[in-house]
Amino acid sequence: MDNHVAVKVTNLSKEFLLGPDKTVSILKDVSLSVNYGEFVSILGVSGSGKSTLLNCLSSLSEPTSGEVFVNGVNPYTLKDGKLAKFRRQDVAIIFQQYNLVPALPVLENVTLPLRLSGKIVDSHHVKALLDSLNFKADLSSLVSTLSGGEQQKVAISRAILADSKIIFADEPTGALDSVSRKLIFDSLRQLASQGKCVFMVTHDIELASKTDRALILKDGKISQQLMKPSATELYQALETSKD
Numbered sequence: 001m002d003n004h005v006a007v008k009v010t011n012l013s014k015e016f017l018l019g020p021d022k023t024v025s026i027l028k029d030v031s032l033s034v035n036y037g038e039f040v041s042i043l044g045v046s047g048s049g050k051s052t053l054l055n056c057l058s059s060l061s062e063p064t065s066g067e068v069f070v071n072g073v074n075p076y077t078l079k080d081g082k083l084a085k086f087r088r089q090d091v092a093i094i095f096q097q098y099n100l101v102p103a104l105p106v107l108e109n110v111t112l113p114l115r116l117s118g119k120i121v122d123s124h125h126v127k128a129l130l131d132s133l134n135f136k137a138d139l140s141s142l143v144s145t146l147s148g149g150e151q152q153k154v155a156i157s158r159a160i161l162a163d164s165k166i167i168f169a170d171e172p173t174g175a176l177d178s179v180s181r182k183l184i185f186d187s188l189r190q191l192a193s194q195g196k197c198v199f200m201v202t203h204d205i206e207l208a209s210k211t212d213r214a215l216i217l218k219d220g221k222i223s224q225q226l227m228k229p230s231a232t233e234l235y236q237a238l239e240t241s242k243d
């Protein structure tokens with residue numbers, strides 16, 4: 001595989017089992033190739049399968065059929081230890097529901113992947129990173145006491161600090177005010193310009209119009225791929241995708 005390809009997907013389909021004889025088909029025959037340095041947004045109406053696609057790409061949910069290669073590796077062929085290492089080192093995942101450890105302080109949450117990989121943590125660096133995101137709470141605060149937007153910043157700082165080559169972010173700016181939204185977006189943009197590959201699920205047309213490529217999901221397929229889309233193009237594509 002070309003070493004500039006970050007994520008490659010061939011004929012990916014995903015079904016969920018609803019009962020003994022009942023399945024629901026969410027993604028149908030999706031193929032895609034994304035390079036390092038690209039910032040890709042994923043859009044579509046609620047329930048169109050954006051999170052499902054992100055989970056399939058990021059090693060969290062095995063496709064029913066088709067193949068996924070992330071940094072040249074099919075994560076679904078990895079055994080437990082190697083899969084855990086892959087998740088710690090090769091990818092960073094920012095979840096729609098943060099996925100933080102509520103009972104631990106901010107600092108411990110942010111540095112968890114680093115500590116699990118046996119790396120040394122510089123708390124000044126963590127502080128500077130959170131400061132740059134306009135994070136106001138104390139690093140010793142328990143995550144369970146933070147607001148939604150603050151938790152989102154903790155989740156994003158954790159992903160940035162882990163220094164993974166591929167970042168998957170599911171609505172990372174969903175819970176944020178407009179200033180914080182821009183700060184988070186700019187930090188993701190910066191990761192892409194450093195040569196990382198960034199996927200961002202979003203409902204935000206303005207932000208998506210500043211990404212390199214937008215994927216519009218509809219009826220289980222990528223109905224449109226827009227390169228350097230304008231807000232108007234995105235708006236029209238999304239209107240069509242609601243039919």
Ligand SMILES: Nc1ncnc2c1ncn2[C@@H]1O[C@H](COP(=O)(O)OP(=O)(O)OP(=O)(O)O)[C@@H](O)[C@H]1O
Pocket residue numbers: 016017024026044045046047048049050051052053
């Ligand atoms: N584990 C599961 N079992 C059964 N159905 C599921 C499962 N996970 C997701 N689905 C269904 O798949 C569809 C797509 O869900 P998904 O979460 O990917 O949507 P989404 O595009 O991310 O929506 P939103 O914008 O609301 O976050 C939904 O109809 C959902 O109910």
Ligand SMILES: [Mg+2]
Pocket residue numbers: 050051052096170
């Ligand atoms: Mg979702």
